[in-house]
Amino acid sequence: MLRSKILNRIRLLKPVIDRRCMSSASKTPLTLLEVDDKSGIATLSLNRPPVNSLNIDLMNSIIESITEIEGNKSRGLILTSANDRVFCAGLDLNELHKPNQERLKEFWAVFQDVWLALHLCSVPTAAAINGHAPAGGCLLATACEYRVMLPQMTIGLNETQFGYMAPKWVMLSYLSVLPRRLAERALTQGKLFTTAEALDVGLVDEIAASKEEALAKCSTFIDSFSKANPLARSLTKKQIREPDVQKLIADRAGDLKECLEYINSPLLQDGLGAYFEALKQKSRSKAGKS
Numbered sequence: 633m634l635r636s637k638i639l640n641r642i643r644l645l646k647p648v649i650d651r652r653c654m655s656s657a658s659k660t661p662l663t664l665l666e667v668d669d670k671s672g673i674a675t676l677s678l679n680r681p682p683v684n685s686l687n688i689d690l691m692n693s694i695i696e697s698i699t700e701i702e703g704n705k706s707r708g709l710i711l712t713s714a715n716d717r718v719f720c721a722g723l724d725l726n727e728l729h730k731p732n733q734e735r736l737k738e739f740w741a742v743f744q745d746v747w748l749a750l751h752l753c754s755v756p757t758a759a760a761i762n763g764h765a766p767a768g769g770c771l772l773a774t775a776c777e778y779r780v781m782l783p784q785m786t787i788g789l790n791e792t793q794f795g796y797m798a799p800k801w802v803m804l805s806y807l808s809v810l811p812r813r814l815a816e817r818a819l820t821q822g823k824l825f826t827t828a829e830a831l832d833v834g835l836v837d838e839i840a841a842s843k844e845e846a847l848a849k850c851s852t853f854i855d856s857f858s859k860a861n862p863l864a865r866s867l868t869k870k871q872i873r874e875p876d877v878q879k880l881i882a883d884r885a886g887d888l889k890e891c892l893e894y895i896n897s898p899l900l901q902d903g904l905g906a907y908f909e910a911l912k913q914k915s916r917s918k919a920g921k922s
């Protein structure tokens with residue numbers, strides 16, 4: 633019932649997805665999907681330069697790919713990045729700062745959808761985190777069942793650092809991998825964990841020296857289900873995740889309303905504006921433009 637609801641929602645999105653899976657600027661696909669003939673494992677690479685920030689088009693492309701993977705009988709899904717430095721920089725701040733209200737509503741609904749699609753994906757899911765994964769990037773990774781990360785990267789829900797409170801359902805992802813006390817402290821601090829710290833607290837499961845090794849470790853995780861009946865496995869996963877998923881599904885409209893009010897508040901817009909400007913300034917200095 634729950635699953636058919638979300639799949640119906642995803643199906644309703646399909647016409648939008650089909651029009652939007654390419655980057656409008658370069659006409660390159662925003663996600664790259666490869667299915668290994670031998671293993672049957674699908675690798676989904678985020679491909680939106682410079683930092684895979686999540687705008688409506690990228691999130692729709694992820695949802696479309698998950699639907700395709702579920703339809704083509706892949707044995708598992710590995711989520712990774714086509715960028716060697718950044719797994720995903722989280723939500724596209726351009727969508728949150730001084731937003732067009734109609735677009736913001738669509739953006740938030742698609743953000744909810746991508747979390748649901750990844751959370752309820754019927755096949756085993758693993759993230760090969762081959763770059764930084766702040767905020768929404770961490771959320772994508774924690775929605776997967778297993779995480780392998782490269783050294784010297786950072787991961788975490790750092791929303792409080794730029795003046796936002798993570799929505800309740802985003803916090804649930806953290807609580808599914810971290811003990812409550814640690815999750816509370818990390819969320820309130822807006823802590824970004826280094827790879828070593830993330831392994832230490834259990835936010836990631838393994839460290840790999842290279843992207844290839846990370847993909848291999850994710851494949852080994854997916855292979856660990858070879859003796860489980862796929863339907864029984866997916867129903868079990870759904871059953872365990874249902875309480876978290878229900879908390880969002882039961883009040884999507886309420887979540888949207890709360891978030892819009894929160895995002896639009898002048899104090900938060902000012903904080904976000906300053907944070908985004910500092911980010912751009914850092915990028916300009918790096919490029920020697922200032």
Ligand SMILES: CCCCCCCC/C=C\C=C\CC(=O)SCCNC(=O)CCNC(=O)[C@H](O)C(C)(C)COP(=O)(O)OP(=O)(O)OC[C@H]1O[C@@H](n2cnc3c(N)ncnc32)[C@H](O)[C@@H]1OP(=O)(O)O
Nearest residue numbers: 685721722723724725764766767768796799890894912915
């Ligand atoms: C009562 C109910 C309450 C509920 C309310 C809920 C409200 C919740 C609201 C928000 C939730 C937000 C979740 C998010 O995901 S927000 C996004 C947070 N992301 C970050 O903080 C990451 C910021 N980026 C970085 O730290 C770095 O860019 C990094 C990813 C580490 C990569 O570093 P580096 O390789 O050095 O690249 P640059 O920093 O030079 O960046 C290159 C260009 O990319 C632009 N950029 C970076 N991140 C973003 C982004 N998230 N969105 C848009 N653009 C981004 C950056 O400005 C550079 O561009 P340019 O050269 O043009 O300036």
